[in-house]
Amino acid sequence: MTVGVLGPDSAGLVRADRGVLKPISPALMEDPGSGLDYGTRPDRMPGYLVPNDRFFIRSHAPTPRVDPAQWRLRIGGAGVHTPVSYTYDELWHRFPLVSYVRTLECAGNRRVLLGEELGQTFDGTQWGRGAIGTAEWTGVRLRDLLEPARPTAAAREVMPESLDQNHSRRPMPLAKAIADDTLVALAMNGELLPADHGFPARAVVSGWLGAASIKWLSRIEVSDHSLHVPWNTIDYVLIGPRFPAEGSARGPAITTLPVASLVELPWPARLRPVPQLVRGRAFAGENAVAAVDYRIDNGPWRAADMGSPVTSGAWVRWQFGWTPDPGDHILRVRATDDQGHTQPDSSEWNELGYLQSSVLRHPVHVNPAQSLRMSSGG
Numbered sequence: 001m002t003v004g005v006l007g008p009d010s011a012g013l014v015r016a017d018r019g020v021l022k023p024i025s026p027a028l029m030e031d032p033g034s035g036l037d038y039g040t041r042p043d044r045m046p047g048y049l050v051p052n053d054r055f056f057i058r059s060h061a062p063t064p065r066v067d068p069a070q071w072r073l074r075i076g077g078a079g080v081h082t083p084v085s086y087t088y089d090e091l092w093h094r095f096p097l098v099s100y101v102r103t104l105e106c107a108g109n110r111r112v113l114l115g116e117e118l119g120q121t122f123d124g125t126q127w128g129r130g131a132i133g134t135a136e137w138t139g140v141r142l143r144d145l146l147e148p149a150r151p152t153a154a155a156r157e158v159m160p161e162s163l164d165q166n167h168s169r170r171p172m173p174l175a176k177a178i179a180d181d182t183l184v185a186l187a188m189n190g191e192l193l194p195a196d197h198g199f200p201a202r203a204v205v206s207g208w209l210g211a212a213s214i215k216w217l218s219r220i221e222v223s224d225h226s227l228h229v230p231w232n233t234i235d236y237v238l239i240g241p242r243f244p245a246e247g248s249a250r251g252p253a254i255t256t257l258p259v260a261s262l263v264e265l266p267w268p269a270r271l272r273p274v275p276q277l278v279r280g281r282a283f284a285g286e287n288a289v290a291a292v293d294y295r296i297d298n299g300p301w302r303a304a305d306m307g308s309p310v311t312s313g314a315w316v317r318w319q320f321g322w323t324p325d326p327g328d329h330i331l332r333v334r335a336t337d338d339q340g341h342t343q344p345d346s347s348e349w350n351e352l353g354y355l356q357s358s359v360l361r362h363p364v365h366v367n368p369a370q371s372l373r374m375s376s377g378g
């Protein structure tokens, strides 16, 4: 791809020569084959936060290179009295900096598993379980940036827009935009925002589908009417018999994500018949995870231990001890949120293959031969 400067809204912006800039280690990340998207291997998440080197990437266009000295974040639209423009330095120095630990999950996470369950292949990024991650995001509250623009009494929606080739944008109601944990993030896990994750600034819309957290911000529109853009009418909507189309939208736009869980083991997992901890994560969008239960084969459901503080908008890490018998097993995990929603036993079809959240049947093979080698002192 040739390197060149993009349009006038994005001075200083040069196209990436390849899709993503961070080195992708196949040991840490799965490649669903699009060239722009990479999932985190669930068995390579070392702690509560996912390190930046392996945090999943979902990009609809190559990562742009942006010169922060030339970059501006503009806020305007019919819903403000005074359009404003901020430099990168102003974002760092003019407003209180805040940090929130929040989970990002792509609405298409587990699409391949949804297809396996429903006996079909869905178009779109072929995600396994890795399009989810949690980071500590540091930046400025979106509401602090909106205030100097003086939103009008009629202000209705707030839409972050990107400067990359795709010009991604996704509106949210004003109430969500001014929430404590709706951010314009400048740093991720204590480092400047990496290029692939939105440098110089990205939105973090807590608990919502990843697509709302627009990377490479250029402008934020405040409207006095509801906004219809591709990402809330054609993509990131639920299309199916139970989901009514509304106006120009093919179905209801996805906002908060449903409760779901993840086992930190490869699929299928290979274990030895020795005492061990099985660990995982559960996430419930804008809600908090209240409980995680697990079941081995046809045994009883049992409660897993919650190993991390329970907050809305961020996953919990859970664990249980297990000494598996040799042979093949099915491990099921079922998380419940603080509003009483529990992962269902089966998934509902929707045309674009979003929001897989049913209880997965995780295959586990336990090999007796390896344990004999281990116990013979090798």
Ligand SMILES: Nc1nc2c(c(=O)[nH]1)N[C@H]1C(S)=C(S)[C@@H](COP(=O)(O)O)O[C@H]1N2
Pocket (backbone or CB within 6 Å): 055, 056, 057, 058, 059, 060, 061, 104, 105, 106, 107, 162, 163, 164, 166, 168, 196, 197, 198, 209, 210, 211, 212, 213, 214, 215, 216
């Ligand atoms: N500008 C821009 N922002 C974007 C996207 C994109 O393609 N372009 N992808 C969205 C989607 S679909 C997801 S799931 C998240 C992924 O964020 P990450 O790549 O930092 O993990 O970014 C969102 N923000």
Ligand SMILES: [Mo]
Pocket (backbone or CB within 6 Å): 058, 105, 106, 107, 108, 209, 210, 211
């Ligand atoms: Mo996504």
